[in-house]
Amino acid sequence: xxxxxxxxxxxxxxxxxxxxGDEVHRGDIIAVVDTAKSAIDVETFHSGxxxxxxxxxxxxxxxxxxxxxxxxxxxEPAPAGAPARKAGRxxxxxxxxxxxxxxxxxxxxxxxxxxxxxxxxxxxxxGIDLGTVQGTGRAGAITRSDVxxxxxxxxxxxxxxxxxxxxxxDVDLAAVTGTGPGGAVxxxxxxxxxxxxxxxxxxxxxAPPSPAAPAPPQAAAAPVAEGAAGTAGGPAGxxxxxxxxxxxxxxxxxxLATARLMARSKREIPHYYVSNTVDMxxxxxxxxxxxxxxxxxxxxxxxxxxxKAAAVAVRQVPELNGFWADDHFTAADAVxxxxxxxxxxGGLVTPAIHDAADLPxxxxxxxxxxxxxxxxxxxxxxxxxxxxxxxxxxxGDQGVESVLGVIYPPQVALVGFGKxxxxxxxxxxxxxxxxxxxxxxxxxxxxxxxxxxxxxLAALADLLQRPEEM
Amino acid sequence: xxxxxxxxxxxxxxxxxxxxxxxxxxxxxxxLRDWIELDSLDFLNxxxxxxxxSGLRIDEDDYPQLATMASGAExxxxx
Numbered sequence: 366x367x368x369x370x371x372x373x374x375x376x377x378x379x380x381x382x383x384x385x386g387d388e389v390h391r392g393d394i395i396a397v398v399d400t401a402k403s404a405i406d407v408e409t410f411h412s413g414x415x416x417x418x419x420x421x422x423x424x425x426x427x428x429x430x431x432x433x434x435x436x437x438x439x440x441e442p443a444p445a446g447a448p449a450r451k452a453g454r455x456x457x458x459x460x461x462x463x464x465x466x467x468x469x470x471x472x473x474x475x476x477x478x479x480x481x482x483x484x485x486x487x488x489x490x491x492g493i494d495l496g497t498v499q500g501t502g503r504a505g506a507i508t509r510s511d512v513x514x515x516x517x518x519x520x521x522x523x524x525x526x527x528x529x530x531x532x533x534x535d536v537d538l539a540a541v542t543g544t545g546p547g548g549a550v551x552x553x554x555x556x557x558x559x560x561x562x563x564x565x566x567x568x569x570x571x572a573p574p575s576p577a578a579p580a581p582p583q584a585a586a587a588p589v590a591e592g593a594a595g596t597a598g599g600p601a602g603x604x605x606x607x608x609x610x611x612x613x614x615x616x617x618x619x620x621l622a623t624a625r626l627m628a629r630s631k632r633e634i635p636h637y638y639v640s641n642t643v644d645m646x647x648x649x650x651x652x653x654x655x656x657x658x659x660x661x662x663x664x665x666x667x668x669x670x671x672x673k674a675a676a677v678a679v680r681q682v683p684e685l686n687g688f689w690a691d692d693h694f695t696a697a698d699a700v701x702x703x704x705x706x707x708x709x710x711g712g713l714v715t716p717a718i719h720d721a722a723d724l725p726x727x728x729x730x731x732x733x734x735x736x737x738x739x740x741x742x743x744x745x746x747x748x749x750x751x752x753x754x755x756x757x758x759x760x761g762d763q764g765v766e767s768v769l770g771v772i773y774p775p776q777v778a779l780v781g782f783g784k785x786x787x788x789x790x791x792x793x794x795x796x797x798x799x800x801x802x803x804x805x806x807x808x809x810x811x812x813x814x815x816x817x818x819x820x821x822l823a824a825l826a827d828l829l830q831r832p833e834e835m
Numbered sequence: 836x837x838x839x840x841x842x843x844x845x846x847x848x849x850x851x852x853x854x855x856x857x858x859x860x861x862x863x864x865x866x867l868r869d870w871i872e873l874d875s876l877d878f879l880n881x882x883x884x885x886x887x888x889s890g891l892r893i894d895e896d897d898y899p900q901l902a903t904m905a906s907g908a909e910x911x912x913x914x
Contacts, residue, residue, distance in 0.1 A: 661892070668876070
């Protein structure tokens, strides 16, 4: 089960799109997985032949669980579906499957054990020393599940659901008595502990202090889509955890996923903000002329140009394109532009447009339309949900003049575009009416300083004056 | 295209693009983009589908006339 984003810790297998014996190639969609946010098409990261399908449709399993086995050309079965982290690569691209690699062929002394930034960040959160963790991923890399296992063995075992609910309710798992097999802490144990510490004398107990007034525990404990009566349309199967089923439950689960990630961002990331107002007259004229000559289906909206500029500009300021984890910044080797897309009926996803800086603006527009329509109606692909290196929010489309965003950890920057509005504007000593747009940058002060952010917005403004050159 | 046909075409296209929207109760003078909550991509889809259905080329300069149901129906009927 790949981690499809920093906010996911389990998923429900909805459907297999392959069967044992099928040959698959890197990038093929092999399964559909349901997360709190949506159904995701899971791609295989390697080529080979499908061996056994381990997890059945309807089952909910923690991130890191083997979904299926895949036999590579070397004809040796290996677990597939584990989140194989490619060591040294900042983007924690989850692989649905990884090929067998005889241990002997691994380069000796490989430093893959460091784990990806996401894994390092998780380890830091859980207080795990990565040096003490045995990696089970590709080339010995430490995976998310390795870290979680280490954390669980240190503080006693707990189910993923229990851990999640404990985090929500601010319950210290170490203080909870488990009633599950081998003393494992289960959901009920956490809820009971939460009730105990929510009694009037809560302050006197061992509950960790909450930064903000906590919601009443009973309300906060409202089921996270729990007790779902099987996944709609999916065959009944052993369901180990909650599977969002109804629309209402899905909406709640999605809200919670966003809430946790954003709370973590604001808790951990010292944001700084810079903003600028950009004259859009040239860009809009260029767009209008271009669109007049094109079929309706090939027209560009200003958002496409803004996204292109955001991607090209970050290439000029690479300090903002990458990830912060383990007390240092790792630059990404490509610009995968996350785009905040609001879903009808509520919720938000931020899938990535791969290699956005290299795409001609027409192609980027086509990808944007495809991405928005799939995010809202169909399916996103696993790589789109995990690869973003910087994210853009274009709330201007909904009429606001300025948006100051919250960074998606472990990314270090978020670009905001406001509405294009006509304003009195001085050019060359004369006052005129021009279309202008507010551009903002929220950036991680651990990774960069305001000066870097200022350079980025300047580069962005400059590019938008020369749309034909992008 | 008559005005009634034009109104029907607009309603059907809106239902395609925003299945959740309450198109039946759309006031004729309401701003479509605000009422249906269309962003710029949705609006482009709307224009494209409307163009296909009516066989008309709709240019960006025509967009203001598609702001409401009433003005949109008038625009399509007049072409």
